[in-house]
Amino acid sequence: MEITAVNLFYLFSMFIGSLVGLVLIYFGFQKNHHNILLGINFLFLTYISLIVWLITSGYYFHFPFLYRTGNVAGFLFMPLMYMYIRMVLTGRALTGKDLVHLLPLVVILVDFWPLFMLDNVEKQALIQSEISNPVLFTSYSQSRFFHFDFYTPFRSVVLAFYWILSAILVWTNTKKQDTKGFAKEWFIWIKIFLGLELLVFFPFLLLFWAIDPILNFLLVHLTVVLLTIVTGFALLFSPKILYGMDQNLFEEQSIKSKPERNETLSEQKTREIESKLEEVLDSEKKFLQHGYSIHSLAADTEIPVYLLTLYINHHLNTNFSDLINQKRIAESCKLIESGKYEHLSIIGLAEMSGFNNRNSYTLAFQKFKNVSPSAYIKSQRKKA
Structure with missing residues (x-):
């Protein structure tokens, strides 16, 4: 050539x-x-x-x-x-x-x-x-x-x-x-x-x-x-x-900007979304995947993004990021309370809980537990 x-x-x-x-x-x-x-x-x-x-x-x-x-x-x-x-x-x-x-x-x-x-x-x-x-x-x-x-x-x-x-x-x-x-x-x-x-x-x-x-x-x-x-x-x-x-933040803002007439869900659809979220998030714990997004959740539940966002915003009174982080922190607390992961550092706990880095993990922990991960670990060790 x-x-x-x-x-x-x-x-x-x-x-x-x-x-x-x-x-x-x-x-x-x-x-x-x-x-x-x-x-x-x-x-x-x-x-x-x-x-x-x-x-x-x-x-x-x-x-x-x-x-x-x-x-x-x-x-x-x-x-x-x-x-x-x-x-x-x-x-x-x-x-x-x-x-x-x-x-x-x-x-x-x-x-x-x-x-x-x-x-x-x-x-x-x-x-x-x-x-x-x-x-x-x-x-x-x-x-x-x-x-x-x-x-x-x-x-x-x-x-x-x-x-x-x-x-x-x-x-x-x-x-x-x-x-x-x-x-x-x-x-x-x-x-x-x-x-x-x-x-x-x-x-x-x-x-x-x-x-x-x-x-x-x-x-x-x-x-x-x-x-x-x-x-x-x-x-x-x-x-x-x-x-x-x-x-995700961009999409949530996009949904909020839609007319009020679109922001309603029937009881049947509400129950369907609730059931799918319980299966995917509570049973399968998909939120532990790194980089789990609302598009990932839509694919796993087979429910469109805009319906998921409406449900999370109006029925759970939160947003997608907080919902996922709250579940990750709850899972992290279970790991700490079990006493089986004392060998892990804060970064190790963050990764096992689905967070990409220590900083985002610490901020989320502080937000939902009103205490730092280190302080929470110490309090659990004292109880033990």
Whole structure:
């Protein structure tokens, strides 16, 4: 492979996109599950950058099994990014109804299924006949149901649709939030993301009838690469987003900002949530997991975040962080009172109780027991 500035540019974008995507997914499993969705989106962006590079460099011929898969990633990225934004701002988890967002993807899969099933030799022949002309290569002329140039404008229209939905969500929620911590960083980052995403489709929709097809191809795909680099690189300097820090407080504030009419639960739903929380928290003691978040609780109970938050706020008169920390401190006291863990230091007790560090453990202990862990341990030893 010839090392050129263009190659380095594309390779750098793929490195940043894959790195950020994998970090988001890893910490999404550790802390906040919504980050998994964002991480997957970055991997899709990285994949699209890979496809663009293979086309412009001419290396696509050596990867025939990837033929016509760029749009598949694109039609997955568009709705998933909107659903990520919706999850962060509303706490609404994914449901079966969200499968409707995959309809454009189903259309292209059905349309091009015979093409996807071709062997690699046949795909190489098609690539060889098109690779010299990027516009022809991306026109999806093998469509069985639509005009040869249907998918290029259709893709931009679908992206515009989800961009508008996302922008409305961000706009209507910006003024409702206390812009500190996670909220401040997230709103700045998402506005940068939406601004760059606008450049991916807006020039095409505005000038597709006048602009040179080759230039249009280069501009659209260049903005995808820039979107990956700029927003991915920004996340590396935004730890509260990248690692999900302060996310729970942000979601609690989001729920509190909703209209009063949404802040009620039926008796049946209340009993259901109470039963699930007793099973997950009291019986299984999931709160002992490090980094246990309200998204983790939602996944374990199969109850949406916003309903959990409403129940915890209005029926338990507390918030998620205090609920979990209170249970951790109660568990820690049991460990101390048992006398079996006298060999453990304060840090050891903190880790066994689900806390990430000594400081957060000590503050929580003081809050719920009105005494420091050290003083409590001494008092228990005197009793013994």
